[in-house]
Amino acid sequence: MSTTAPLISRLHAAASHISQHCDRVEAEATEYLTAFRKPSPPSTLLLTPSNESIPTDDVQRAVALRIIRFVSPRPWGAPGSEASRRSSSLRLISSKLWSSNSESQQTFCAGSEVIWRPVFLRADGHMRMDHDGNTPWCRQGWLASRQPPIKRTQVLSPCVRDISALLAQETEAELLWDNRYVLALRPRLLPTKILYSCRSGGSVMIIPHGRWLLPKIVWRHAKQKDIVLGGVGLDVRDMPTGCLSSAWVNFRWIRSLEAI
DSSP: OOSHHHHHHHHHHHHHHHHHHHHHHHHHHHHHHHHHEEOOSTTOEEEOOOTTSOOOHHHHHHHHHHHHHHHOSSOTTSGGGGGGGOHHHHHHHHHHHTOOOGGGOSOEEOSTTEEEEEEEEOTTOOEESSOOSSSOOOEEEEEEEEOOOOOOSSSOOTTOEEOHHHHHTTOOEEEEETTTEEEEEOGGGSOHHHHHHHHTTOEEEEEEETTTTEEEEEEEOTTOOOEEEEESSOOGGGSOTTSOOGGGEEEEEOOOOSOO
């Protein structure tokens, strides 16, 4: 009697068991994120873990992976966007997020160019990066955001991109910025003077701005102060009076929080 059939049957059963376990873990991770994720600035993720509802180690790992994959500027789903799934990195994240030890509540990094900051939340959802000791901040959370890129002397930051030549063609185009946003460009809706500048020495740049390193488009010409043409998370006061509408560019966040 052949032993091959029983062996194959056992392998199938084991694979089915592992698959079902993974599905349960991911489902619990989705439920946890739904329950404990709170509104936060663009491109960030705010989690407010509860010591009364600590998930299993497997679910902690799944939650951590989803968050860093969501926030990281590395290509989504690539090993680099998941801290290469290093056990040491994932243990560090878990030990910080699900700890009641106040000494562990310090800003830290654990890979994938993601920085984790402890924050304090009031009942109305207002967030602060520090606790002044006088206001009744009712809950602590962790804010994950893109880590500032390393400063380089000779090479432009990966967050800085010159799109002058692209705009000079006056054709609609889409481009990926920092692996986090897709920009849909409609150059013909720009003023003629800007398009002319793109062909004659001026430049239009995408640069990061603010604490969260959000995309901002600026026009640089003739050693004048940068003129803001669009961006994410901008104050309307940053825009030149009567200059442009946002019709010429659309910013779309493309990172997913779903399981792979």
